[in-house]
Amino acid sequence: MAEWALLSLLFLVGLFPAAPSQQVPVLLWSSESSVWNSQPSIHSGHIATDTELQRYLGPALTKGPRNLLLFFQDKLSIEDFTAFAGVYGNKQDSAFPNLQSIVESSPSSLVLPSVDWYAANMLPTYLKERLGVSPLHVDQSTLMELKLNETVPSLLVVRLPYGSSSGLLAAKDVLRANDQAIGQVLSTLKSEGVPYTALLTALRPSRVIKEASLAVGNLGRQLLATAQPTPSYPPVAFNSSRNTPCILFWATNVSVTVDDVQVDLTDQTFTASNLDLTGSLCNDINSVLAITYKEAVKGNPLTLRFFLNRRFYPVSARFWFTLSQVEIIYSGNTATFLAPQVNAPSNYSFHCQYISSWPTFGSVLVSNTSKNSPASKWQLHIAEFQIQGFNVTGMAFSYASDCAGFFSPGIWMGLITTLLFVFILTYGLHMVMSLKTMDRFDDPKGPSIAVPQTE
Template identity: 70%
Template sequence: MAVGTVLLPFAVLLVLGVPWPVTPSQQVPVLLWSSESSLWSALPSAHGGHVTTDLQLGQYLDPALTTGPRNVLLFLQEKLSIEDFTAFGGVYGNKQDSAFPNLESIMESSPSSLVLPAVDWYAANILPTYLKEKLGVSPLHVDQSTLLELRLNETIPSLLVVRLPYANSAGLMVAKDVLRANDEVIGQVLSTLKSEGVPYTALLTALRPSRVNRESDFAVGGLGRQLLATPTPTPTYPPVYFNGTQNNPCILFWATNISVVMEKSLIQLTNDTFNKTDTAELIDGSSCSNSSAVLVLNYADNLRVIFHLESRFYNVSGRRWFTLNRVQVFNSTHNATFLAPQVSAPSNYSFHCQYVSSLPVFGSLLINNSTGSNWQLHIADFQIQGFNVTGLKFSYASDCASFFSPGIWMGLITTLLFVFILTYGLHMVMNLKTMDRFDDPKGPSIAVPQTD
């Protein structure tokens, strides 16, 4: 299937006005194809309106990485959005004016191909690390010249990464020229592999979207149901809790994703945190009191994640506030400490934030305070409460999203501008003055005698 036909349904959805998913995070497309057939035939295709998460992307990649070719080629572009295909791609199979003639032909002729139009930005960013863990090899950055010198083997796995740029200028023609140049690089690299008879699986994605035109990209919060779109299902597992001295819950913690990157190795902790039937071992070492709370999460290989919360009374506000002082991540050989000064809320509230992460692309609410540490911690849909807990239900959440979002500021400024124009116009109208003398058109005309 050509990109002109593969991506055409998504282009039609855009033209007809069917809304794309509105999520707090940004999305990039992921295109997959392989020289081996029937890799993704048993998997359901992604519908318009669905945002593919990191776990779902792993489900799409697992068949290709386990039963497909051992040579994986990752084309990683600096910026790319699904709108680039609809703006610069061929229409109804017409490749003459397309910026992706090689890619369209490749997707059409490949025995297996798959298009994921909207993939979570975070999932695309951790693709190199995920592929490294699955294949057991380090990524090798190559171009066309170095690829000719490689001798690939069908039985030995390899991970080849080709970096592709994007236009820094906002001009459409400049962006189209850069995309066409990237398409030529893709065609040349795949021609080299085809000439050598090397089976492969290829992916094309980007580190960030090239077009951010949704107001909700600035928002932080849950995803509501959109017209003609199926919302991304929210996990239904209960929060992790720790019972205090009176055998009542005193700490609650919940998230949809917990990931730790240790020395460039990604470790997913979500299932080990919320899908355990016996949580006694998981929270062993936790404690709580009226002024402090410590939540300890114990995992395999001596890995531990510890949240330190503290409650204090502030005279200015006349109430107690709790703060997440620090988060510690360590195992038997390495450790890291992350400060979280912005994670704060009244003690009778819980705290919620869409992303509590040390990664810069997600706001960096966690600040790495350990020198020489390459560890990263990422938590999605983070919610925690360490004081005044009643049962297994969070109190009212103090969200990290500010009330005056960019959309609200734009509305206020526009309203003030219109009010100023209206006030100025009324002022001008009220200060109009009529003339005190008028010419009488019915009176006698003035005769001017003529002299010879």
């Protein structure tokens, strides 16, 4: 009953907050009972990573039915459920009447309202490795011709379109058609008495949320400032020997000043299709991200290198990583910058609004180049800097340790002004409460004062 109640709440308008633009929902249900004995602890703003999604899928793959059915929609967001599920979950007005009935009546079910889109896209590959079978793309007609066996694992994939029109009515019609397709496929399995576990998710979200998001690059504190649009490109990722990301780097601006020439390297860093990461490495102790630009300055190559170290600190009883130094290599010369303020727990990422050697931005990068070197006047400026070199899981950053202090100048100004007004108000109340009336008056019935008159 607990699973049914949670699934019912999903379709109530406004239950879950608007998911960020890079997350998709994942719905799971099974014909077998006790596949998921407990629901995950879901709180507002939490985004399930690929590791968490694999952990949730574990019970279904180990003790669930051997037939796995994956409904893959082109686009889907949690807002589609809240917008088209009908008023107060009314199935007659809903675009998902079959899905609601099937999920609510399933012996086991699980709802993940916000899952990283990268993790959802990797589901066919992950399930193929776990089940040891290749995915088979089917529809209702081909499904009726298949003879499924309870002992032989199978991975069936059903693709569902979202619709090319941006209109809400067109989107609702397509979602209703997809819901009918889901109902027909599951009715076929039910008529044949085949046990199954089903998943519904999407390749990408259907809507882009205009609100502030927890997506990559939008983790900085912007008090008393106008927020700028956040670029949507993915972070730079260096893969380990296992072909999985082990270093992530993201920024909104990367600029260098070499030989009095300022060059913006942002597009070459994040939108180039053939980024050269030769010289990068990662292990449990050291990580190096080396980015080489072939024709960065005056047609000559330039290399940026970020050195990260991981150490155990007995005082805090945990591992921390530091950005020990950053290097600019150009024309045989090297400019070295120290970054003593860039540090965070090793299972976190690090974010800062500016990592720069320019004095106007706080000089977080401190030059460590000899004054006699031609590279002593080189500068490096990175805006909305975020990096993670250890404990990387997929293409999503871990929780970010921000360089911004909790009490910004704006907060201090507000606190001081508030305290001043409180002091004035307290002093005024004290003065008013200290006022006392006179307790003695002259007697008006007494003799009047006689003033003699002289002629």
